[in-house]
Amino acid sequence: MAPYPTKTEIELFASSLGTSDPSPFFDRVSPNVQAFDHIAAANDLAARTKNLDSLQFSEAFHSNSRPPTDTSSADWKTHALGTINAVLASPLQLRVKNVVGGGDQPWAVLELEADATCKNGMEYAQRYAWVLRFDEEGIVVQARAYLDSALVQKAVDSNA
Structure with missing residues (x-):
């Protein structure tokens, strides 16, 4: 048996992200997950945040230049996709x-x-590309999210 979740297992619990109940995915996230975003845009800068897909940037930096931010899985779950969902139909x-x-x-x-x-x-x-590190119990202990921030900003600005 593999020490970490297999591709099939990851596909199965991650598929809940497309439903009204994403808890099968977030149940696999450590309460002390280290999470940060690498936001891809034309200038190739990234921003570190405590929440995936939020635009509450704490500071700009180039990819991997600083350690991840400690956050909680509750914080991640609460705020993941929150900014963009506010402007979507x-x-x-x-x-x-x-x-x-x-x-x-x-x-x-x-x-x-x-x-x-x-x-x-x-x-x-x-x-999106989410880079996830699992512990030997199959729990996400570190996460990095890559996405198009220019698109997020355009959506937010044009729907303000």
Whole structure:
């Protein structure tokens, strides 16, 4: 048996991110998860936050130049996708496109996509890569999220 969740296991619990009950995914997140975002934009800068997909930037930095921010799984769950969901016509539904890693490796990349419409009619086609590190109990202890921040900002600005 593999010491870490397999690709199939990760696909299964991550698929809950596209439902009204994402708890199967968040139940696999440590209460003391280290989470931070690498926000991809034209200038290739990233911003460190305590919450995935929030725009409450604490400071700008280049990828991997600083250690992750400690946060709680409750904080992550509460605020994940909160900023963008406020401007969408309906809550964002994430779909799993691919999983790389897992099984005999502690790290896995979860490729996600979401196609939605903003309240003003703007199309919102976002792509994500979540890089996850699991402990030997199969719990996410570290997470990095990569996404198109220019798209998020455009959606927020045009729906203010």
